[in-house]
Amino acid sequence: MSAPPAALGAALRPEWPLDPAVTYLNHGGYGVTPNAVLQEQEVWRRRIERNPTHFFAEELPGLLRQAAAALAGHLGVRGEDVVFVDNATTGCNAVLRALDFVPGDEILITSLAYGAIAKAARHVASRGGARLVEAEIPLPVADDAAIIAAVAARLGPRTRLAIFDHVASHSALVLPVADLARLARGAGARVLIDGAHAPGLVPLDPAATGADWYVGNCHKWLMAPRGCGFLWAEPPLQRLIHPLAISHGYGAGFTAEFDWTGTRDPTPFLALPAALAFHRRLGGEALMARNTVLARAAARGLAEGWRTGLGGPESSFAAMATVRLPLAGEASPERALALRRRLADEHRIEVAVNAESGALWLRLAVQAYNEPADYQRLAGLW
Ligand SMILES: Cc1ncc(COP(=O)(O)O)c(C=O)c1O
Numbered sequence: 421m422s423a424p425p426a427a428l429g430a431a432l433r434p435e436w437p438l439d440p441a442v443t444y445l446n447h448g449g450y451g452v453t454p455n456a457v458l459q460e461q462e463v464w465r466r467r468i469e470r471n472p473t474h475f476f477a478e479e480l481p482g483l484l485r486q487a488a489a490a491l492a493g494h495l496g497v498r499g500e501d502v503v504f505v506d507n508a509t510t511g512c513n514a515v516l517r518a519l520d521f522v523p524g525d526e527i528l529i530t531s532l533a534y535g536a537i538a539k540a541a542r543h544v545a546s547r548g549g550a551r552l553v554e555a556e557i558p559l560p561v562a563d564d565a566a567i568i569a570a571v572a573a574r575l576g577p578r579t580r581l582a583i584f585d586h587v588a589s590h591s592a593l594v595l596p597v598a599d600l601a602r603l604a605r606g607a608g609a610r611v612l613i614d615g616a617h618a619p620g621l622v623p624l625d626p627a628a629t630g631a632d633w634y635v636g637n638c639h640k641w642l643m644a645p646r647g648c649g650f651l652w653a654e655p656p657l658q659r660l661i662h663p664l665a666i667s668h669g670y671g672a673g674f675t676a677e678f679d680w681t682g683t684r685d686p687t688p689f690l691a692l693p694a695a696l697a698f699h700r701r702l703g704g705e706a707l708m709a710r711n712t713v714l715a716r717a718a719a720r721g722l723a724e725g726w727r728t729g730l731g732g733p734e735s736s737f738a739a740m741a742t743v744r745l746p747l748a749g750e751a752s753p754e755r756a757l758a759l760r761r762r763l764a765d766e767h768r769i770e771v772a773v774n775a776e777s778g779a780l781w782l783r784l785a786v787q788a789y790n791e792p793a794d795y796q797r798l799a800g801l802w
Pocket residue numbers: 448449507508509510533534536537585587588589614615616617637
């Protein structure tokens with residue numbers, strides 16, 4: 421990798437294939453893969469096609485473990501405790517669907533949970549005759565104590581599993597996951613942390629969160645090619661879970677089961693070390709800190725100008741922050757979608773708009789290619 425860039429922001433934008441006509445403020449949505457990482461992925465694609473039989477049979481098992489070791493090194497955990505999954509949805513489903521629930525059991529989630537994972541939890545609960553319990557946490561959130569109190573109120577002796585988002589999707593709040601995990605484990609529940617947004621957004625050590633299972637995406641903030649998620653599990657808990665697709669590795673252990681789930685494109689995993697190097701070159705932790713400062717300032721500036729407010733305390737936001745739109749009336753998902761489309765079509769601004777707690781919120785995301793002027797474009801629109 422080349423030398424660190426002299427400055428972040430618009431000057432760096434050509435390092436991504438982003439449309440120059442669009443102000444892109446939704447890095448958190450699907451990630452954006454840098455050109456350098458796409459090139460690395462293409463090198464792997466070409467290498468596979470030279471002799472797929474040799475590659476899959478002889479080379480891939482070792483290469484996957486090397487890539488997992490690189491990720492584990494980045495996270496500060498052991499390589500053998502980390503497996504790749506296609507995305508956070510797959511990783512969370514692998515845990516949820518491998519566990520058995522019986523009538524009387526409860527699965528606890530919060531109202532900040534990602535909708536798809538809440539649906540998966542509902543499915544698994546209903547399949548076992550168990551109950552899905554939701555801790556209500558309306559926006560704006562006052563502080564971490566409010567989140568902890570809401571969860572504590574819904575935890576009980578029947579809670580078998582608690583699911584906490586590390587960085588909640590619609591609200592962008594960084595949850596106090598270590599406190600929540602301690603609380604849930606103290607009540608006798610297992611803990612799954614959905615860290616879809618966390619890697620590359622906040623400094624992360626999955627083991628230190630106190631989770632039993634931690635799922636993350638590398639294709640969002642770590643800038644790996646799309647389709648690169650991981651699952652970390654405490655060694656004694658690894659044998660409890662299985663991939664969604666049971667394959668040749670069944671019964672041979674955690675890494676054997678997850679490393680082969682049928683023929684698929686392994687290039688997002690193999691290009692991950694290049695993405696980690698790219699993230700490091702842009703500053704690593706310093707980049708995350710810079711993005712955090714910029715996201716908080718952008719959200720504060722808009723909220724002051726619009727005389728609205730943020731989705732939570734500024735200190736609870738990292739590289740994404742939510743600000744309430746100065747719009748009265750209906751706050752439905754349909755209106756949020758119409759607004760997102762209008763911003764994209766009429767103003768060429770791509771930004772997430774969500775309806776939550778009876779209001780409409782913009783979720784601002786900040787990545788290395790963004791700069792303050794990007795967010796100032798929004799100020800004049802209302
Ligand atoms: C908290 C959370 N969980 C899960 C997901 C799903 O991620 P993916 O679509 O990569 O599976 C997201 C997506 O943004 C998310 O924010």
